[in-house]
Every structure is written in structure tokens, then in C-alpha cells.
């Protein structure tokens with residue numbers, strides 16, 4: 713997968729992509745992330761990228777010309793395929809979640825536009841962006857952190873990135889449920905013991921316990937997800953009973 717990011721602050725990406733799983737995916741040529749400085753396409757000798765809003769008001773708006781020209785140049789580098797999806801990051805977009813991460817991970821290429829200041833000239837949204845994504849109902853200073861969040865979640869889904877395919881399959885939100893509780897050694901610490909079933913070596917019982925815990929957690933913490941989850945009537949009843957009577 714190739715991801716091109718268009719930003720006014722390329723330095724912000726130093727760090728998050730130089731560590732851990734994303735770095736390994738880059739080193740293993742599973743993902744190729746290119747960061748482009750929008751100012752390189754700025755206008756005039758001052759490389760202008762923003763201007764005052766028509767109609768007045770506070771703040772600056774990112775200009776249309778540098779963004780169009782940058783995206784066209786990036787597409788041309790990639791063999792001038794005009795069908796490359798262009799995601800505009802905006803608090804007004806569809807709210808990012810695991811399902812969207814999974815969808816995006818199926819793409820070969822992706823261009824991400826990071827806004828700043830008061831936002832971007834509306835004509836970019838109308839005539840260039842193919843998708844608009846928000847990472848939540850709050851306003852960030854710029855799209856850079858949002859791009860990092862999205863890329864981190866997408867890269868985990870690329871084949872060969874995680875050590876075991878199962879680790880993504882059982883993650884919270886992948887199957888519409890929160891993940892079951894995890895424990896590691898020691899089996900007891902300050903009197904707090906790991907559930908006996910996990911030490912039993914009985915894989916069928918462990919799988920059953922994990923499924924129940926996952927359902928129960930979702931019921932208690934995220935009733936909105938529980939409502940939508942693909943569960944049998946017996947599983948729904950179990951959650952309602954166990955939430956009232958945990959043992």
C-alpha cells in the first residue's frame with residue numbers, strides 16, 4: 713500500500729512512523745508512506761498557502777491552488793491514476809472506526825489531506841476529495857494527528873504486519889465487541905489472582921470464557937455496540953443475567 717500525506721507540518725510525522733509496528737511495516741515494504749510539504753506548491757515567492765476568508769471572519773483558509781496542484785503532482789508520480797482516493801480530514805466527515813480502517817486497508821493507494829487554520833477552501837471538498845473523515849467529535853489544530861491515528865489503525869490490518877493474524881481478529885471492535893480481559897504472569901500478585909480457567913489448559917473452556925467476557929464487557933461498557941452485535945438470543949440473555957448477578 714502507498715499512502716501520500718499532504719501537510720503544512722511534515723516534521724510532526726517524525727516519531728510516530730519511526731517506531732514500533734508502523735516502522736516495521738515500512739521497513740518490510742508492506743506500506744510506503746510519503747510525506748509531502750504543501751508549501752512546496754505554495755504561490756509566489758512567499759510560497760503562500762493560505763489567505764483571508766471571503767466574507768470576513770477570524771483565521772485563515774487554506775488556498776485551493778496549491779492543494780490541487782500538489783495532488784495532481786502526487787497522482788502523476790503514481791502513474792497518473794485519477795482514481796486514487798483522496799481523503800480530506802475534517803471534523804465534519806464520517807467518524808472513523810474499525811470498519812473504515814478495514815475498508816481503507818484494502819486499497820493500494822491513498823492520498824490524505826491535512827487541513828490547518830480555519831480549514832480548507834470548500835471547493836477542495838467539492839471537487840477533489842473523494843471521502844471526508846473525522847477522528848471524533850472534537851476539533852484538532854490540524855489534520856496531522858488524525859492522519860497518524862488513521863494510518864496506525866489501517867496498517868495493523870495489512871497482511872503480514874502483525875505477528876499473528878489472530879491478534880487483529882480478536883481485537884476490540886473488529887467483530888463488533890470489546891475484547892475479553894487479558895492477563896500474563898504472575899498468576900497471583902498481592903492476592904489478585906488470574907481467573908483459574910485461564911490456567912486450566914482447557915482450550916474449549918478458555919474460548920467459552922473469553923467469548924462470555926467479551927459479550928459481558930460490551931453489554932456493560934458499550935450498550936450501543938451490544939445492541940448492534942451479532943449475538944444469539946442465549947448470549948444476549950446471558951449478558952443481561954450475568955450483569956445483574958456476576959457469579
Ligand code: SAM
Pocket residue numbers: 800801802803804825826827828829830831832845846847848849850851852853854855856858
Ligand atoms: N473550522 C473547521 C470546522 O469547524 O469544521 C475546523 C478547522 S480545524 C481547526 C483545522 C484542521 O484540523 C481541519 O481542516 C482538519 O484537517 C483538522 N481536524 C480538526 N479536527 C479534526 C477531526 N476531529 N478529525 C479530523 N481532522 C480534524
